[in-house]
Amino acid sequence: MGTAPGLRLAEPASPPAARPYASVEGIARRYGAVAVFEDVWFGIGRGEFVCLVGHSGCGKTTILNILAGLEPPDGGVLVVDGKEVTGPSLDRAVIFQGHALMPWLTAAGNVAFALSCRNPRWSRARCEEAAGLALARVNLAHAADRKPAQLSGGMKQRVGIARAFALAPKMMLMDEPFSALDALTRGALQDEVARLVAEASQTAFMITHDVDEAILLADRILLMSNGPGARIAEVVVNTLPRPRTRANLHHMPGYHPLRDHILDFLLTRSSRFDAKAPPAGWTPRTPPITQPAA
Ligand SMILES: Nc1ncnc2c1ncn2[C@@H]1O[C@H](COP(=O)(O)OP(=O)(O)OP(=O)(O)O)[C@@H](O)[C@H]1O
Numbered sequence: 001m002g003t004a005p006g007l008r009l010a011e012p013a014s015p016p017a018a019r020p021y022a023s024v025e026g027i028a029r030r031y032g033a034v035a036v037f038e039d040v041w042f043g044i045g046r047g048e049f050v051c052l053v054g055h056s057g058c059g060k061t062t063i064l065n066i067l068a069g070l071e072p073p074d075g076g077v078l079v080v081d082g083k084e085v086t087g088p089s090l091d092r093a094v095i096f097q098g099h100a101l102m103p104w105l106t107a108a109g110n111v112a113f114a115l116s117c118r119n120p121r122w123s124r125a126r127c128e129e130a131a132g133l134a135l136a137r138v139n140l141a142h143a144a145d146r147k148p149a150q151l152s153g154g155m156k157q158r159v160g161i162a163r164a165f166a167l168a169p170k171m172m173l174m175d176e177p178f179s180a181l182d183a184l185t186r187g188a189l190q191d192e193v194a195r196l197v198a199e200a201s202q203t204a205f206m207i208t209h210d211v212d213e214a215i216l217l218a219d220r221i222l223l224m225s226n227g228p229g230a231r232i233a234e235v236v237v238n239t240l241p242r243p244r245t246r247a248n249l250h251h252m253p254g255y256h257p258l259r260d261h262i263l264d265f266l267l268t269r270s271s272r273f274d275a276k277a278p279p280a281g282w283t284p285r286t287p288p289i290t291q292p293a294a
């Protein structure tokens with residue numbers, strides 16, 4: 001295992017010698033005596049796209065909320081850009097599963113409002129102009145003056161994507177952003193996000209249930225075992241060459257072994273992973289991480 005083109009396994013719990021841009025260090029979520037997940041370690045490098053895949057209820061959204069600073073972990077720490085995260089920041093934009101638009105504002109108004117929060121010194125005209133450009137990049141210029149109630153689900157999600165990318169965040173966090181959409185719309189938006197991420201060398205963390213989506217977008221795919229006591233059980237390095245599109249992905253050598261590996265994990269290994277008997281290479285407690293040189 002691990003020799004097929006496109007498929008390389010990395011150590012799940014051993015941090016690199018230097019701290020990456022975002023460093024999740026032994027975090028846990030507990031409800032009473034039950035740990036939903038514990039001792040979760042992973043890093044996200046600058047410009048890297050990391051996907052988290054795992055069964056429902058293992059704690060993926062909780063991990064994303066911790067990364068966003070929306071809730072603190074019950075154990076461990078999150079360090080971004082050398083600083084421990086203690087709350088939300090406009091440096092980290094979130095694209096939710098639901099679009100989370102303000103219903104009384106137009107599409108352009110929603111994007112412009114977020115831009116005015118991010119850039120308090122910008123004039124109204126500058127925010128509106130930037131909002132127009134952001135909507136054009138997701139092919140929504142024609143719907144800029146419509147309110148969310150006048151947009152389809154896919155269009156609303158596009159506005160959410162335009163808004164998040166317009167903020168030029170240091171890290172983009174996405175919680176199953178396409179899961180409520182039909183397959184055609186989802187595919188189109190996946191390609192759009194792939195393009196936007198490549199253009200901006202965007203650091204990104206995304207949760208998905210869609211294995212092809214993870215293979216299309218991610219540089220590394222974290223496979224999370226089932227809870228309680230869930231962990232990052234495997235880290236798969238996606239070595240398939242870029243640019244990747246939905247049209248060329250399944251023709252790439254290495255695509256099928258990679259897909260099979262992840263599906264096998266979800267179908268069998270995810271429930272067999274025993275947190276008390278970690279696999280070879282697993283280092284539950286790790287030595288101190290050295291700070292990268294400034
Ligand atoms: N108040 C609570 N008491 C006990 N358990 C809770 C509580 N709130 C959440 N949980 C549990 O926390 C776990 C993690 O939830 P989370 O939403 O992070 O999962 P998820 O992996 O994102 O699932 P999905 O794929 O369905 O979105 C769930 O199993 C849920 O039952």
Ligand SMILES: [Mg+2]
Pocket residue numbers: 060061062
């Ligand atoms: Mg979730």
